[in-house]
Amino acid sequence: MKVAIVGLGAAGLRAAMLLERQGVDITLFDARSRGGGRLCTTDQGDEGGAEWIDGDHVRCLSLLEGLGLSPIPDANEPYLVAYKGERLLSAELWPEALEDAGRVHEEAAALCYDPPPAADATLSSFLDRHCRSERGRWWNEAQWRSDEGEDTNRIGLNGWLAGYRHYLGRPEGTMSAYRFPGANAVTDAMLARLNAKPNLSHSLARVASESGSTLEFASGETSGPYDALVLAIPPPCLGQIAFEPELPPETAAAIRRCPMGRTIKVSFEFAEPFWEDEGWHGHMFTDGPLQQTWNSSIGRRHLLSAYICGNDAESVVRSPDPIAIVRGELLRISARARPVRAVLHDWISDPWSRGAFSYTPVNPVDRSVLAAREGSIHFAGEHTASWMGFVEGALESAERVAAEITRTGPAL
Template sequence: MAGLQSALKLKQAGKRVLVLEARDRVGGRAMPGEICGQTIDLGGQWVGPQQTLLHAQAREQGVRTYPQHTRGASVLSFNGKVSRYTSDIPRLSLLSLLELGLLERRWQKEMASLPTTGEPWAAAKAEEWDAHTLESWILGHVRTAEAREFARVVTRAVLCTEPRQVSYLYFLEYLRQGRGLKALTGAEGGAQQDKFVGGAWQISKRMADRLEDSVKLNAPVLAVEQDDQTVTVVTETARYSARRLIMAVPPILASKIVFNQPLPSKRNALHERMPMGSVIKIHVAYKHAFWRQRGFNGSVVSNDRHFNVVFDQTPDDERLGILVGFIDGDQAIAMSAMTEESRYQQVIADLVHYFGQEAANPIGYVEQDWTREQWSRGCYVAHMPPGVMTSFGDIIRQPCGRIHWAGTETATEWMGYFDGALQSGIRAASEVVAAAL
């Protein structure tokens, strides 16, 4: 979406553009799918009210939104116990809830101390925060076992990685860009408030349609060559020369491309130190949305099962019921090694655990293992281990000669989301326009 956004902006500015896409479809981490005749998103799907660029682009492309279903009780499966809760407050001990409240306030304060320009390395406490993992920070600052574990679950759900693998500074920046934990994890008022009628992928598809034959599919870039005048992009079957190149791929994919004029060591270091999160997205269809009748809204958060995070994905006409959810972090890596049948058994067992025996008889099951996607290498987003932001972060948006960098990882608002991808595409396009030649 970042690349398509760049191309559209440049075309509007009167430039000739060409989009090279590795896959046989556009959209990257947006991906269409189907379950029981119903269109679904195998990739990103939600939009929050603060994500104004995505809303604007959807409107532009004529894709409407509808609200995430939230009426009813959520399920918390935590430390071996299943409970139901309404509102935002899960059923934990009073002490844990008290500590979680303090924790959120502290994160809110710390993230507010970061520059609003997407340069967390310039924060007063950047060095100290970047020396810590989120886990080592939790161990040092959160006392109750329940609050610790809940903080882990939530962050795992947001970043699809274990808290011990992520820099605390990076985590705070992610919070800042996503307007805090509540906005990041919430439905109403948050990043999961609305969905797109017909699926989020349509937005990318329609953006690509406007670019007509300027989009070439099945064209993985193998090498990039630069000289004083031009930049040349090499695919298996062709070479394309241009004045400027915008690379809109996750950092780890950029690291697999050969550059004849070597990138600065700092840029390479960054590319090789930003691994992707790990997640398997799964849809399960039922004849009816039976959970609704029993007062559930379909949402689950869990730290003791495999299918960790679940939402209701039932279509508006309720002709069938659908649940959508995620296996994230280390669980995704472990379950990626299973057969589909074993994974299926596990997911259904988890749904029975959450919603009772009615969950045992689905009519459809569709999974998308992002850990095995060659052209993303994971989802939702790249993360930074400790020390990467402060050592290499400041090169992330710096052009290298005629190469400019886009992609949601380079955003300064809503990094990790479509909205961040769009922002990065607009920024990269303006760099190119400003550079002129």
């Protein structure tokens, strides 16, 4: 059987590994000049995309083990909170914010398996209802905006509750318990396991599926026909591809209605880890447009990543000098926060993802439609998975499409 896989992020590469292991003849394509998609380490050694692994992301952890790589255990505390001129460490966090977070958790847990709330309810209105203090409301916004990669007034409550099920009964410290040992190290190790070599800089423009799928790329080059096609491409990019015959209207509508969060990252390198002298670990939340930082240090390189979502991200990237804004914001946090280097990773304008990761909007799209095969075309990618938005979801989707194609069970 001949299978083409288009999109060589975590989903496409993992599907390739699983299919090749089953003796399937695979051909690989990606529009970028590199593999890995949203797993990417820059030439300067910064992690521009995915970096953290939750402790229960079992597919990520077992993939690393199989590749002979070790996840890096991480600690995010003590973190710093800078709000309205106040500075406090995690142990000093306002009790009312913790109470509000506890109430939000209890209410979400209670609703998770109930009949779904109104389709147009937002996460923001849910937080408004269950937070009783201003500081608690801000704290909850900061937490969930970070998790979803978007402002909570754009997040549909229905979809958020579906994802929240993953968080029930989680032991403390599961969130961001590990870091990938370098995104490119993971991509390179996956590529090294494959006999098929990737065809890079191949942007898929058209799929004709009469007898098998024939691919036409933006360059005019064609390839195929293939017995099966795996499209592991983010929804906004999928929406740009012409299909003959056209996809069913509900599939096309679901692709159109699956948004990507507006998230950017800024990598900062410092001569010294000034945060250690100040008693915090590098993880910080602020009410300014910097929003939050995470500690991305590697060995003796002292790195912080700012992770900015929603309207703030959009206004930073649209400003004439985004780096000046984030540098200024850092100085508001600490007079010692003077990076020797700062690099912006703008996922909002990235042509091959058109956003950072998918989220469920109000009046949500049906994710099972996004994941449903259409004849010999199989759809993969984090947006088709229950662990939507995460590398774990990309790997989950790879298991599903490999099983669809080889008709074996998911434990390949």
